[in-house]
Amino acid sequence: MNAPKFDYAPAPESRETAAVAASQGLFIDGEFRPAASGRAFKTVSPATEEVLSEVAEAGEADVEAAVAAARAAFPAWSGLPGAERAKYLFRVARLIQERSRELAVLESLDNGKPIRESRDVDLPLVAAHFFYYAGWADKLAHAGFGTDPRPLGVAGQVIPWNFPLLMLAWKIAPALACGNTVVLKPAETTPLSALRFAEICQQAGLPAGVVNVLPGDGAAGAALVAHPGVDKVAFTGSTEVGRQIARTVAGTRKRLTLELGGKAANIVFEDAPLDQAVEGIVSGIFFNQGHVCCAGSRLLVQESVAEEVLAALKRRMATLRVGDPLDKNTDIGAINSPAQLARIRELAEAGEAEGAERWSPPCELPSTGYWFAPTVFTGVTQAHRIAREEIFGPVLSVLTFRTPEEAVAKANNTPYGLSAGVWTEKGSRILWMASRLRAGVVWSNTFNRFDPASPFGGYRESGYGREGGRHGLEAYLDV
Missing domain, CATH: 3.40.605.10 (Aldehyde Dehydrogenase; Chain A, domain 1)
Known part of the structure; x- marks a missing residue:
């Protein structure tokens, strides 16, 4: 039922x-x-x-x-x-x-x-x-x-x-x-x-x-x-x-x-609490329309659970409400300016042109203002612009990995070094990853968490x- x-x-x-x-x-x-x-x-x-x-x-x-x-x-x-x-x-x-x-x-x-x-x-x-x-x-x-x-x-x-x-x-x-x-x-x-x-x-x-x-x-x-x-x-x-x-x-x-800018990796292992991880993925990239320097704009998901995570992520994205920023029910508001909207559109079009698969949930955007639907790209490689350049919008690039070593190599394959997220039930793996990720902030089983007593930078x-x-x-x- x-x-x-x-x-x-x-x-x-x-x-x-x-x-x-x-x-x-x-x-x-x-x-x-x-x-x-x-x-x-x-x-x-x-x-x-x-x-x-x-x-x-x-x-x-x-x-x-x-x-x-x-x-x-x-x-x-x-x-x-x-x-x-x-x-x-x-x-x-x-x-x-x-x-x-x-x-x-x-x-x-x-x-x-x-x-x-x-x-x-x-x-x-x-x-x-x-x-x-x-x-x-x-x-x-x-x-x-x-x-x-x-x-x-x-x-x-x-x-x-x-x-x-x-x-x-x-x-x-x-x-x-x-x-x-x-x-x-x-x-x-x-x-x-x-x-x-x-x-x-x-x-x-x-x-x-x-x-x-x-x-x-x-x-x-x-x-x-x-x-x-x-x-x-x-x-x-x-x-x-x-x-x-x-x-x-x-x-x-x-x-x-x-x-400055960032192109953070949000890394999901097969033993992660997947429902919690999906919420963290959504928060990591769609919070503040993706206008976040430490946004988790690169999702690295272990190959064995990639299909399950993507299916759950798409179901969750279909529930996101885009619209009036002053409406308390709104999840994703407006893009800040026409210039930023043009930048997001340019990179999204480049992702399609380079062969990545684009998906957005059914989403009716307002007729006035600056809007962009939440978007996920699959089939992304490390050479794609959407995997290398900061989009600063609600656009997620998905890559897969098999081993922790491969995850570290892909996460560090960026000129940036601001933040990263690791999702796994193993504390030892979190510490192992954190010591190897070249990022100023590493979140474990969460993302975009800030506290005035905690230093931030890259x-x-x-x-x-x-x-x-x-x-x-x-x-x-x-x-």
């Missing part, structure tokens, strides 16, 4: 929870102001293509003003006892919790991710990072970086569009805890939550100039990275831009951390440095 099919009625979150002003300015020295050039750009909802707000566009003069404000605020901020800085961070964390519903709606509106993810994953982690680093602010001498670690000065931070508020927290929280001041450049397609965070800084009474927010395009980011008044650069984004930043910073005394073309945990303090201290 067939199980009954349950249909879900729409359950939209109210947009009024996060009212968006028609125009918004830069946040410099504790106040909002227009760009010096008077220029502005429009930020658009990827789900509906409607203009959400007109945002001031930072230029070189604004970067100069923001760095000057951060430099002026540094002596007093760094001179505060750690326990006093902690009070501000705790206050920010509590305000994020109090305004979490508003922030989650704003994030889903501007980014396109499902409200369920913004509400249940992003926002709790954002608050947790501020709480965690508030706890470190008066214990820096016990972090293992010397008995009298000092802040570096002004941190220039450039963040991407896939996790706007979470990437902000990963960077600002440790910087402030260590006594640095910050100039943050959010992605041009998702500036709204960073500007709302600036309001929270005002509400928390954070001294003027300690945090500055400069929405703008890549030129603003480049000006910030190159500014001689910046002591520390932190960047999360593409490998190509990371290379450009490394060249800019080379030969200077600036500290640099880079968290090496090779996935960058260097760590964010999160005690390790995340080091990048912001003169040790």
Whole structure:
């Protein structure tokens, strides 16, 4: 007897929870102001293509003003006892919790991710990072970086569009805890939550100039990275831009951390809990529409269970709901921008052209906005572009292996080195694999799990440095 099919009625979150002003300015020295050039750009909802707000566009003069404000605020901020800085961070964390519903709606509106993810994953982690680093602010001498670690000065931070508020927290929280001041450049397609965070800084009474927010395009980011008044650069984004930043910073005394792209292997052995593994595969690649640098975009499954895993995976994919990001029932939201959608389509078409077999579940996509159906490719070889290049979308490439040695060889056959996942019931095999996988993070019988106390980062073309945990303090201290 067939199980009954349950249909879900729409359950939209109210947009009024996060009212968006028609125009918004830069946040410099504790106040909002227009760009010096008077220029502005429009930020658009990827789900509906409607203009959400007109945002001031930072230029070189604004970067100069923001760095000057951060430099002026540094002596007093760094001179505060750690326990006093902690009070501000705790206050920010509590305000994020109090305004979490508003922030989650704003994030889903501007980014396109499902409200369920913004509400249940992003926002709790954002608050947790501020709480965690508030706890470190008066214990820096016990972090293992010397008995009298000092802040570096002004941190220039450039963040991407896939996790706007979470990437902000990963960077600002440790910087402030260590006594640095910050100039943050959010992605041009998702500036709204960073500007709302600036309001929270005002509400928390954070001294003027300690945090500055400069929405703008890549030129603003480049000006910030190159500014001689910046002591520390932190960047999360593409490998190509990371290379450009490394060249800019080379030969200077600036500290640099880079968290770049990835092409993670999610490895399933025949003794794995397969139902659990299928959920991990889905979470690994379809979470946040695949807009995740550590996404498990390469599935390596042991040959003996490949057919069983693929059948279960396709059944699970057929239940995924694509649509309105503000609907609490939605599993996969909108692609963030037309440029990213074009990139995903190009690589998916290349996969078909190179002989891989493409499959997507029956899926009616909305008529407006930027959408891509969840997709799996089988018959993939290691030479295919879809197995080598970062797609940054809901596209999974499936390869098979026979032995653990073959799994390691295929998993490491990539220029990246950010993350990996291993599914098996044998603890000894997990440890054996983890010691051989060239990845900064290895998850065992889970995927895409984050904790503020755990360091995250990669090496090779996935960058260097760590964010999160005690390790995340080091990048912001003169040790």
